[in-house]
Amino acid sequence: xxxxxxxxxxxxxxxxxxxxxxxxxxxxxxxxxxxxxxxxxxxxxxxxxxxxxxxxxxxxxxxxxxxxxxxxxxxxxxxxxxxxxxxxxxxxxxxxxxxxxxxxxxxxxxxxxxxxxxxxxxxxxxxxxxxxxxxxxxxxxxxxxxxxxxxxxxxxxxxxxxxxxxxxxxxxxxxxxxxxxxxxxxxxxxxxxxxxxxxxxxxxxxxxxxxxxxxxxxxxxxxxxxxxxxxxxxxxxxxxxxxxxxxxxxxxxxxxxxxxxxxxxxxxxxxxxxxxxxxxxxxxxxxxxxxxxxxxxxxxxxxxxxxxxxxxxxxxxxxxxxxxxxxxxxxxxxxxxxxxxxxxxxxxxxxxxxxxxxxxxxxxxxx
Amino acid sequence: xxxxxxxxxxxxxxxxxxxxxxxxxxxxxxxxxxxxxxxxxxxxxxxxxxxxxxxxxxxxxxxxxxxxxxxxxxxxxxxxxxxxxxxxxxxxxxxx
Numbered sequence: 449x450x451x452x453x454x455x456x457x458x459x460x461x462x463x464x465x466x467x468x469x470x471x472x473x474x475x476x477x478x479x480x481x482x483x484x485x486x487x488x489x490x491x492x493x494x495x496x497x498x499x500x501x502x503x504x505x506x507x508x509x510x511x512x513x514x515x516x517x518x519x520x521x522x523x524x525x526x527x528x529x530x531x532x533x534x535x536x537x538x539x540x541x542x543x544x545x546x547x548x549x550x551x552x553x554x555x556x557x558x559x560x561x562x563x564x565x566x567x568x569x570x571x572x573x574x575x576x577x578x579x580x581x582x583x584x585x586x587x588x589x590x591x592x593x594x595x596x597x598x599x600x601x602x603x604x605x606x607x608x609x610x611x612x613x614x615x616x617x618x619x620x621x622x623x624x625x626x627x628x629x630x631x632x633x634x635x636x637x638x639x640x641x642x643x644x645x646x647x648x649x650x651x652x653x654x655x656x657x658x659x660x661x662x663x664x665x666x667x668x669x670x671x672x673x674x675x676x677x678x679x680x681x682x683x684x685x686x687x688x689x690x691x692x693x694x695x696x697x698x699x700x701x702x703x704x705x706x707x708x709x710x711x712x713x714x715x716x717x718x719x720x721x722x723x724x725x726x727x728x729x730x731x732x733x734x735x736x737x738x739x740x741x742x743x744x745x746x747x748x749x750x751x752x753x754x755x756x757x758x759x760x761x762x763x764x765x766x767x768x769x770x771x772x773x774x775x776x777x778x779x780x781x782x783x784x785x786x787x788x789x790x791x792x793x794x795x796x797x798x799x800x801x802x803x804x805x806x807x808x809x810x811x812x813x814x815x
Numbered sequence: 816x817x818x819x820x821x822x823x824x825x826x827x828x829x830x831x832x833x834x835x836x837x838x839x840x841x842x843x844x845x846x847x848x849x850x851x852x853x854x855x856x857x858x859x860x861x862x863x864x865x866x867x868x869x870x871x872x873x874x875x876x877x878x879x880x881x882x883x884x885x886x887x888x889x890x891x892x893x894x895x896x897x898x899x900x901x902x903x904x905x906x907x908x909x910x911x
Contacts, residue, residue: 566865566883567900600841600867601881618840636840643843645816720819722886772885774816775843778864779882779899781819782889790890 467491469541474517477586483517486545492538499535500655509534513555515582519548523589526630528619529575530596531556531564543623547630550587554578565602572604579612594619594634597641643775650711653773657707661766665703672696675804680812691751694741698734702759705729706766711773722777723789726767730760750807754800761796764789823862824880829853831876838868838877 466482468489473480499506513532518541527550530540537553544551554574556564564570579585579593595603597618605616620629620640629636676692677683710717710726717725738746738755746752768789771777809815825846832853839847839854847868848857866881882899892899 563883565867566881597841597843597867600871601865603870604873605837605871606873621843638845641840641843642845715816720817768886772883772887774884776816776861776863777818777884778823778862779884779889780822780824780864780880782884782886784819784822786886786889786893 469538474520476517476583478515478583481515481517481587484541484551486518486541486543486547488538488542496535496538500652501659503656503660506535508558510558511537511553513553513578515584515587516551516553518544518551519546521548521550523587525549525588527552527584527588527593528626529554529593529599531559531561531570531599533558533560533564536560539623540626543626547627550584552578552582552584552593561596562598562601565599568602570599571602572607575603575608576611579608579614584614585612591615592617592634596623597621597636598643645714645775647712650714653770654708654711657711657766657770657773658703661703661707665699668699669696672699675808678808691746694737694746695751695755698737698755698759699762701733701737702730702763703766705733706763707770709733710763710767711770714770714774721785721789722768722771723764723785727760727764729767730763731756733763734759748807748810750803750810754803754807757796757803758800761793761800765793817860818863818884820860823859823864824878825856825859825862825864825868826878827854827856828876828878829855831874833874833876835874837871837873841867841871843867 468491469484469487470482471485472483474483475481495509499509510532511534525548528540528544529552530536532553532555537551540551554564554570555578556569556574559567559569561570575595584593585591591613592615594617598621600618603616605618609615617634618636619626619634620636621643622640625636625640629640672692672695673688674683676690676695677685677688679687706726706729710722710729713729714725717729719725719728735756738752746755768785771782771785806815827847834849834852834854836849836854839849843865844861844863846856846858846862847854849855862879863884864879864881865883866879869877869879869881885899888899
């Protein structure tokens with residue numbers, strides 16, 4: 449199959465079940481191009497939700513790379529470039545309701561613009577190749593393409609200009625600002641150029657922190673069951689409930705502070721380091737619980753010390769993972785944090801293990 | 816929101832800068848500002864080392880060790896050896 453025709457052939461082959469967002473085809477110098485609608489239907493909305501919840505779904509949520517027509521574009525219509533992560537494509541076409549435009553989709557292996565630009569798959573080479581394979585210069589009379597600003601880390605605009613004659617205008621960071629940007633003749637205001645990270649943005653990203661951590665939590669629960677149930681006479685359910693249950697609940701509290709509360713309350717928690725933010729919140733959430741539990745549930749000094757060390761450290765580690773989801777962390781900063789935090793995590797894990805062993809020895813009357 | 820202070824590797828070489836302003840256009844963090852005819856770094860600590868300015872400076876006036884500020888990616892790099900990477904966009908299906 450020749451590269452130039454790949455998306456045309458794909459849709460011909462699957463003509464019986466073209467997706468709802470493809471409303472027809474238009475003949476161009478590049479051959480038949482799918483016409484897409486700006487509107488979202490149920491599968492599009494459901495897809496967005498599933499992207500926020502299931503990693504395996506989001507990693508395979510793609511559209512075919514190539515060129516698409518939105519509305520009824522002609523040779524003077526703007527050309528917008530995006531990634532082949534379907535959610536990126538969907539957000540773009542939704543914001544372009546009422547406009548006639550060409551959408552060029554790069555093959556970023558299903559990754560969003562920002563992450564793909566960081567990896568170089570939303571990049572100079574792929575863009576140059578795609579401008580050629582879509583015969584863009586035959587479809588439009590002008591020589592300007594609009595890229596999302598967050599694609600810039602992967603693209604050398606001057607090289608694209610040299611090799612294809614197309615000039616790149618970097619559009620706004622957010623697709624929602626595109627109507628205003630296009631209406632003003634491709635002028636972005638300072639606000640449009642700023643990456644933001646609102647409460648709502650953070651809230652939308654937290655499930656992707658909670659879900660993977662929840663898988664680790666199941667292993668933690670199994671360990672709690674064994675450690676607290678284990679008695680000289682076998683695994684006793686009664687002793688699991690007595691001390692294991694409070695420990696499991698503390699684990700849940702640490703999980704939620706690290707993956708949910710810290711990301712959400714990020715700007716209001718003291719310190720700039722994510723590890724410190726997570727530790728502080730983890731301590732604030734678990735220490736009162738530990739002391740409230742009193743001598744009934746956590747009846748051993750080793751167990752209390754274990755809880756005071758292990759859970760804030762776990763919360764800190766989980767909070768540190770959120771650095772990858774933010775719009776304001778740098779790799780040098782993350783490396784610096786890790787250089788200090790990783791040895792401390794290892795030390796905390798070792799101390800926790802020793803305290804647990806001491807607790808069990810005490811319980812079995814061997815100390 | 817700002818991250819740690821005094822860590823980023825961003826450098827601007829004023830002699831090479833022509834003041835074209837492309838870096839101001841691509842920077843999502845308002846790190847640069849116009850200083851008469853040339854560009855200057857206004858707030859270095861805001862830089863996230865995404866590399867957009869360096870990539871798009873056709874005069875090689877900007878240097879930065881670019882990367883993604885993601886702990887999972889850095890830890891991944893430490894475990895597997897080599898460069899930090901979250902594995903997405905490749906065969907490995909775990910992501911940033």
